[in-house]
């Protein structure tokens with residue numbers, strides 16, 4: 452952080468959640484609740500003048516406000532919360548809104564949570580999120596099918 456401080460970097464995002472297929476999603480585990488990098492962000496802020504963004508585990512407006520007011524971060528990053536409700540920033544700015552309801556998944560499928568949020572983002576892009584109702588297994592299947600289809604398309608292009 453001290454090295455970065457001497458550069459022209461505009462923003463440091465303290466973030467992580469291991470959202471890669473095959474890896475458990477640490478931010479969804481029972482042991483993590485609320486902004487799990489808040490102390491890390493606070494330490495970073497103490498040694499840099501670059502604005503610090505805190506990402507990971509923020510699901511409610513009250514958590515975002517508390518983190519900002521405590522001085523631990525200058526900005527808040529939201530990944531899954533925004534994937535569930537992309538209009539959240541507007542509603543949080545205009546009223547005391549809560550966070551979206553997070554899906555409760557039965558059991559764990561390696562990579563399933565990542566696939567579920569990825570396919571949810573795809574549904575948002577296609578304006579079909581109202582019909583998006585996949586289980587972890589279904590999401591993983593459509594995620595893998597989408598990947599395979601992409602690979603074959605790309606391979607045709609470059610061969």
Ligand SMILES: Cc1cc2nc3c(=O)[nH]c(=O)nc-3n(C[C@H](O)[C@H](O)[C@H](O)COP(=O)(O)O)c2cc1C
Nearest residue numbers: 466467468470478506507508509529530531568569
């Ligand atoms: C669908 C999805 C894809 C992600 N892809 C990446 C990625 O490519 N690189 C990365 O560093 N983090 C990635 N993340 C992790 C997020 O940046 C973030 O650190 C993590 O989701 C925790 O924040 P949250 O609690 O607001 O979701 C991804 C998260 C999700 C849900």
